[in-house]
Structures are given as C-alpha cells and as structure tokens.
Amino acid sequence: MQYASPLALGLISAAVFAVHLAGIAAAAHALMHTRTSQGTVAWVFGLILLPYFTLLPYLFLGRKHFYGYVELRHARAGHRRQHAQTPAIEAQRFTALSNMLGNEFHGGHRLSLLIDGEAAFAAMLAAVASAEHYVLVQFFIIHDDHIGGRLQAALLACAARGVHVCVLYDGVGSHGLPQSYIDRLRAGGVRIHPFTTRRWRNRLQVNFRNHRKIVVVDGWRGFVGGLNVGDEYLGSKPPLSPWRDTHMELQGPAVGDLQLAFDENWQWLRGEELTLLPPRAVDGTATCLIAATGPADAQESCSLFFVTLIHAARRRLWLATPYLVPDSAVFAALQLAVFRGVDVRILLPSRPDHRTVFMATTLWAHEAVRAGLRVFRYQPGFTHQKVALIDDDVSVVGSMNLDNRSLRLNFEVAALNIDRNFAQEVQQMLEKDFAKALEIDKNDYQQLAYPHKVALHVARLFAPVL
Structure with missing residues (x-):
C-alpha cells in the first residue's frame, strides 16, 4: 500500500x-x-x-460591486435634483418614487399602446426607418431569426445613410446570438456591445443582468415594454404560442430620461458619453415618469416601486406578470390593498417557460388567493406582459416582473403613466385578457396531490435566485 x-x-x-x-x-x-x-x-x-x-x-x-456606475448615477441624480420642478397635482401621490429614482414627472406626452409583437415591432421598425440622427437599442434577448434579421437589416440601413446606431444586449440573455450576427452589424457601422463591464473587478457578477428593453429614435420617440427580439415574441414558436405581450411608445419630455437610462449603461460599459438630442414638444396630455431600477441602487428600488404603486391604489389594482415570486414587502402591500377594499387581480400564464419559476409562482398564486387576491391563468398561450393598472388613471408598462430577479437582481425600466384615456385603453386590453383566463379557486390547492405540494414548496426555496 x-x-x-x-x-x-x-x-x-x-x-x-x-x-x-x-x-x-x-x-x-x-x-x-x-x-x-x-x-x-x-x-x-x-x-x-x-x-x-x-x-x-x-x-x-x-458579490455586488458596480464600480463607476454608482458614482455616475449619483452625479446625474444630483444634476436632476438641481433642475427639478414641482410635480403636477396628479403626480404628487408618487413624489416618493420621483425622489427615490432621481427622475421627475413630465407632462405633455403622446402615448400609444402596442399590443403583441406584430404591432410593437411594426412601430419600432418604422421609427428606426425614419431616424435622421441616431438610434439607441437595448434588449435582454436578441435572436438571429426572422425578426432578428429584420432588426439587423433596419439598423444596417440606418448606419448606411449616416445615422448613428448604438446597440446593447445582455450577454447572458443573448448567449445564443452568433458572432456572425454581431460582426455583420459592426462591419456595417453599427456600434454593438454586450452588457458586460469593462472593469475587471466586476467581471464575476453574472447574477446581475440587464433586463431592459429600450428603443429611442432621435431623442423624441421612445419604446419600452416586455418584448425582446425573437420569433417567439411574434407567437410563432409552440408550445407557448400564441405569445401575449405589451409594449408602448411615448413621445414627449420623458423620452429624455429613457435615453439617459441607456446612456448610463453605455457610458459605464464604453467609458464615453453619447451626444443626445432633447425631446421634441408634442401635443399630448399624459404625465409620465421613467422608472429605471437596478442592483446598483442604494435601496431595493424595484421592490419599492411596486410597493408604492400598490399603496396608491384606492379602487383597482390589476397586474399582468409572467412570474409571481414576490418579496415580503410586496406581498404585504397586496394584502393591505385587499383589506382596503381594492379590487386586486393578477394575471399569470397557464403554461411554463421556466419550470421551477412556474412551480414557485403556482404556490404563491394559491397563497395570494387565500389572502383575498383574485388570480387568473391566461389560457390561449403564454403571457409575458408586465403591465399594471391603478384605479382609473395610472398605468405602468415596462420590463419589471414580480419576481426576485426583477425586484433585486436585474436592471429594469418602465414607464409610469398618468392619463385617463391611456389607462382606459389598458383597462380594455386587460379586460379582454381576463376574459380569456380561468380564475384560481381558494380550494384548488387542497385538491393537489401531496407530492405535488412538496414539489411546489421545494421550488420556492430557490426563490432568491429565480
């Protein structure tokens, strides 16, 4: 031996x-x-x-360090506070949000609700085709498929006529994007980069992803919502099709804050500040706030964003989210809303795109129903939209999910809109969605087999990283 x-x-x-x-x-x-x-x-x-x-x-x-990014955000937030204006009366109930985010509410917006992929991509590609100065594009996922090819062709056409084009994509979300797709854009004059830090001290932080979806054209047309770039978002890939999603276009001064959110990421990654144009004045009536949140913030800004929205509801709170894995603050706020007599409804998918998240969501859905919330499962296909409707005048469209990844780990962005006409459009959209959904009954959990219940509880153990 x-x-x-x-x-x-x-x-x-x-x-x-x-x-x-x-x-x-x-x-x-x-x-x-x-x-x-x-x-x-x-x-x-x-x-x-x-x-x-x-x-x-x-x-x-x-590990959680964002060297340089925090300093950049603080500097810009200080500049915004120096030039902040008294918010309009209808926005004063959200003053805490404005103070936390370092962004102010702006009036005078024209808003367009874009329901599903065909409408959203038609509007975004048309805007890109009309660009005269620059185009800013940021997505969590970009695929090299039919719609990815259309976006690529549109950006190359812009660059060919002298328009400056900047593209950011998440390195993890777009892990399947081939280098040939990127090389062709770069060869055509498009500046495209993954969301990975240029600073070596941050390189190990793969847990913090950039989940934002932003398109800005010439500083005055902005798009934000739930859609990424892929054929599945057009509903052409079973078993999740038809894919249900929501995007929006805004024109007005808040587009300036939307493009600054892009520029902060770009400046942190590339070390250069973009030359941006001020938004054009339009004849809109909506008041808007751009909420850009992320793990570099000093507080749990996305969680607090939802908590503030929920506490603001007096009559109605309708939420559409693909995942329901809330933290204790958000769930407590939802319970309090029920006790206030608010009509709280949550729309969830009936089909899983991520099995473990779906199982954790299922357990939270049953607990929400027992707490008095109304929870629905959308039946026709997968619903990926991130939409909120508060009372009769406030709506939110963006990239934020009701899960720990959005609440704490991801960079997210949404538009908070105060406008009765736009809120009515959102209401009509959600009413159609709820009409195609089945409501979860409070006794459904008891009918599950015991091994299934155990599996749901085990899945929820992974909630901090889902």
Whole structure:
C-alpha cells in the first residue's frame, strides 16, 4: 500500500486551510454587504461550513460591486435634483418614487399602446426607418431569426445613410446570438456591445443582468415594454404560442430620461458619453415618469416601486406578470390593498417557460388567493406582459416582473403613466385578457396531490435566485 508523501499531505492541508480561510473572508464580506437577513444567514453558514461548494458560487452570485456606475448615477441624480420642478397635482401621490429614482414627472406626452409583437415591432421598425440622427437599442434577448434579421437589416440601413446606431444586449440573455450576427452589424457601422463591464473587478457578477428593453429614435420617440427580439415574441414558436405581450411608445419630455437610462449603461460599459438630442414638444396630455431600477441602487428600488404603486391604489389594482415570486414587502402591500377594499387581480400564464419559476409562482398564486387576491391563468398561450393598472388613471408598462430577479437582481425600466384615456385603453386590453383566463379557486390547492405540494414548496426555496 502506498501512502502520500509528507510533502503531498502538507500541500493538501495548506490547500484546505486556504479554502477555509477564503470562506471565512467571504463570509465576513457577505455579513457586511448582503441586504437581506435570509441571504446573509445562508451565505455566512454556507461559506464557513461548506466553502468547497459555496465559495465559487459566491464569487459569481453573491458579490455586488458596480464600480463607476454608482458614482455616475449619483452625479446625474444630483444634476436632476438641481433642475427639478414641482410635480403636477396628479403626480404628487408618487413624489416618493420621483425622489427615490432621481427622475421627475413630465407632462405633455403622446402615448400609444402596442399590443403583441406584430404591432410593437411594426412601430419600432418604422421609427428606426425614419431616424435622421441616431438610434439607441437595448434588449435582454436578441435572436438571429426572422425578426432578428429584420432588426439587423433596419439598423444596417440606418448606419448606411449616416445615422448613428448604438446597440446593447445582455450577454447572458443573448448567449445564443452568433458572432456572425454581431460582426455583420459592426462591419456595417453599427456600434454593438454586450452588457458586460469593462472593469475587471466586476467581471464575476453574472447574477446581475440587464433586463431592459429600450428603443429611442432621435431623442423624441421612445419604446419600452416586455418584448425582446425573437420569433417567439411574434407567437410563432409552440408550445407557448400564441405569445401575449405589451409594449408602448411615448413621445414627449420623458423620452429624455429613457435615453439617459441607456446612456448610463453605455457610458459605464464604453467609458464615453453619447451626444443626445432633447425631446421634441408634442401635443399630448399624459404625465409620465421613467422608472429605471437596478442592483446598483442604494435601496431595493424595484421592490419599492411596486410597493408604492400598490399603496396608491384606492379602487383597482390589476397586474399582468409572467412570474409571481414576490418579496415580503410586496406581498404585504397586496394584502393591505385587499383589506382596503381594492379590487386586486393578477394575471399569470397557464403554461411554463421556466419550470421551477412556474412551480414557485403556482404556490404563491394559491397563497395570494387565500389572502383575498383574485388570480387568473391566461389560457390561449403564454403571457409575458408586465403591465399594471391603478384605479382609473395610472398605468405602468415596462420590463419589471414580480419576481426576485426583477425586484433585486436585474436592471429594469418602465414607464409610469398618468392619463385617463391611456389607462382606459389598458383597462380594455386587460379586460379582454381576463376574459380569456380561468380564475384560481381558494380550494384548488387542497385538491393537489401531496407530492405535488412538496414539489411546489421545494421550488420556492430557490426563490432568491429565480
């Protein structure tokens, strides 16, 4: 029998000691920097007791530093506060949001509701085709398929006639985008880059993704919503088709804040500030706020955004979201809304695009129904829209899901709109969606088999990273 030499044993012991020492150091870092007590307990005990399994995941999932980005946001927020105006009366109930985000409400907008992929892409591609100065494009997912090819051709045509084109895509969300697609755009004069930091100290932070969907043309036409670039968003890929989604176009001063959200990402990644045009004045009546949230914020800005919306509801709160994995603050706010007598309804898909998230959503849906909320499952296909309707005059269209990833981990963006006519359009849209949905009954959970219930609870254990 052969035994390890003293030198080998010494090296193994040194390696074990080094791993445990690194685990203790990482645990100290988690103790000081993890925001939630649950996350802190999980990381600290895991890093101290099982550093062999938790140290590497912590480097990718637990660390949270955005060198340069925070300073950039603070500088711009300070500039905005110096030039802030007194918000309109109808927007004063959301003053806390304006203060938190560093953006102000602007009046005088023209809004267009874009229902599903055909309408949304027709409007965005038409706007791109009319561009005279620049086009800013940002999506979480871009596919090299039919609609991806149409976008590519439109951007190349812009660049060919001298329009400046800047494109950002998320490196994880668009992991399947071939290099040939990117190379062709660059060869045609389009500046395209993945959302990955240029600073080496941030390179391990793969857990924080850019989920925003932004298109701005010449500084005065802006688009925001739930659609990415892929044929599935046109409803052409079963089993999730027909795909249900919502986007919107806004024209007016808030487009300036939408393009600044893009420019912050661009400047952080590329180290250069874009030359942007001021929005044009239009004859609209809507008041709008651009809510750009993300993990670099000093607070849980997306969660607080939802909490503020929910607390503002007095008569109605309708939400459409593909995922329902809320944090305790959001769920408590929803419960309080029910106690206030608010008509709280949530529209969810009936088909899963991510099995574990769907199972966790199912458990939360049953708990929401038992708490007095009305929850519906959309039947025709998959619903991916992120829409909120508050009372008779407030609506939200954007990229924010009701899950931990949007609430804490992703960079997100949405337009909060105060306008009765636009809210009525949103109401009519959602009424049609609810008419095609089945309501979850409070007794449905009891009819599930016990192994199914266990599986739902196990799935919810993964809520912090879903």
